Amino acid sequence: MDNRVALMIDAENVGYKYIDHIIKEISKYGKLVIARFYGDINRLADEWKKKALDYAIKPMHQFNVASGKNSADMEMALDTIEIKYQDKADIFFIVSSDSDFTPLAIRLKEAGAIVIGIGEEKKVTNAFKSACSEFKYFEYFEDEIEEVKVTNKYESLRITIENIILENGTDNKLQLSRLGDILVNQFSDFDPRKYGSSNLTSLVTKLGFNTSTENTTTFVKYENSLTLEQVKKYIVEFLGNSKKGNIGKLKNSMDKEFENFNVKNFGFSKFSALLKNLGYEVNEQTFSVKVKKWKK
Structure with a gap:
């Protein structure tokens, strides 16, 4: 069963251009069940709002009610703790470079949650990094996805599956069920029937991947002969x-x-x-x- 993921974004501390990468990263960990971004919505770029709308990330508007204080950060921390103690999520993605979230990460881990921090390498403190179960940097997300101009939907899917196998499998091989989970997590409308196949096995075969069964578990493999x-x-x-x-x-x-x-x-x-x-x-x-x- 998929882990339940909560995505909590300090929008005044995060650029909209990273959202695609963050959503893709979440798909490797589980099912996104809660997604929120915090800040003074009136101060955010229109591109930020559009990106949030595309991924159904709920806006949590907060005015800065006092000079030098960030009420959005406080609201984000309170909501995150509430989500944890209401048992609505297993994994928390805290997207910010602000070290003020260090106590939040510590409290979540103490309560048994997995905490994934994402921020800027030059800004984040060692304390915040250490408080998280894992920490990832925006700078390396930029390197992760190369721009591939593909107009054919089958070719686009083949490239997506190829990358999922290479990123998440072992020896270019991944459990077919795991591939299916990641595809659904990444694309909520994914369905093999959209591509003229009755199931995932026939679809990956049609796209040129090999499948094998080991102890009742089916694997899909990407073969590469180029050295x-x-x-x-x-x-x-x-x-x-x-x-x-x-x-x-x-x-x-x-x-x-x-x-x-x-x-x-x-x-x-x-x-x-x-x-x-x-x-x-x-x-x-x-x-x-x-x-x-x-x-x-």
Whole structure:
């Protein structure tokens, strides 16, 4: 049975651009049953409100009634404790970099809850991080999801399933039931029948994944024949005599050359991270061969 997740967001401390990543992360832990964001709604960007509406995150409006005090933080803490003691959630996502939530995280853990903190690496204190069961940084969420322009809904689903297996499975293999749980948690309207399949097994098979049964448990596996040596060789050939290349053009070229190319097969969340690991210098849009500096 899925864990029940409560999402509590300090909206005045969090940018709307991270919400997609947070929702995706929650889908790995359980079913989102409570989602709220706190702050002076009148001061938030319209984009923030739209993103909250897309994910049905309930606004909890609070005026700052006293100078130097944040009543929204106090309301968020009180509501979170109430949710816990009414036994409405098992896991709490506390989204803020504010160290004032340290006592809240401690109290939740003492009461037996799992507390996942999310904030900015440079702002969050060691005390707040230590008070949480786990802590995640916004900065690394940005690296996690690469922009993939896909218009075919089957191809989009295949990429989604591939990433779920690589992120949550072992040896590119994941329990079929676990895959189904994550898909439903991530997309509330997910149904194999939308894709012309009667069940999840037939759908993943149609999309090119292999399934196997071990001790009555069905697994789905993503097969990848591309090796890191092949990737290295292709990049060298792509550069030719040049010492510098465009990252986007290289990625597009590799997508065409290698069917279903995915950097997560090699343990990386972003293409630029793979290039860095292979010894290239990486800027925003370009990569280059490192030049050895000889000592005089």
